[in-house]
């Protein structure tokens with residue numbers, strides 16, 4: 001069976017997974033990401049984990065259809081399905097709200113390991129997630145933005161540093177995006193448009209808007 005293509009969003013997540021990783025894909029659903037990484041020879045083995053039996057079953061079908069071995073399916077919430085004995089090197093948590101991702105991280109001791117790569121892709125509330133990450137000792141090592149079919153996404157490569165920081169409202173939106181990249185500018189402009197709708201009469205939102213606008217203008 002010819003291998004399928006990943007969409008831009010999952011492809012960006014895949015691009016941040018280390019070569020030869022032992023991967024845990026949390027909230028794996030259809031398991032496209034681990035099956036694609038395994039079948040294209042980029043990783044050695046994977047655990048696909050999901051809170052729902054139905055999504056897990058759909059993941060099993062994908063693995064079967066494309067003949068992906070070295071993939072284990074586990075049922076349960078968040079990182080409760082993974083132990084240190086699994087020797088995971090990379091964890092992907094994609095396609096969920098920023099608050100759900102933060103909740104999953106907050107319930108795991110395993111993620112407090114500076115050697116572990118966390119690849120996070122929030123569908124909403126990325127600002128809340130970034131705030132959570134820095135308040136809880138995580139650091140964004142690399143961040144990308146992309147747009148696909150009229151939607152805007154960000155993907156972050158995160159590691160635990162143990163250093164807790166309080167970050168500004170601007171940083172919660174911009175994070176470590178490279179503002180010389182067109183996709184980053186599009187992503188920030190989308191936040192600017194959302195804020196313009198919300199900021200009427202709200203002085204702190206207006207200040208935030210002005211800061212974001214001048215950052216974009218300075219870089220371009």
Ligand SMILES: C[S@@+](CC[C@H](N)C(=O)[O-])C[C@H]1O[C@@H](n2cnc3c(N)ncnc32)[C@H](O)[C@@H]1O
Nearest residue numbers: 026027028029050051052055076077078094095
């Ligand atoms: C929209 S799908 C995303 C699938 C895939 N990760 C992607 O990005 O395309 C979200 C999946 O996360 C699962 N999920 C939601 N909350 C979860 C949790 N706390 N722990 C594990 N899985 C969860 C859902 O059952 C669903 O299958």
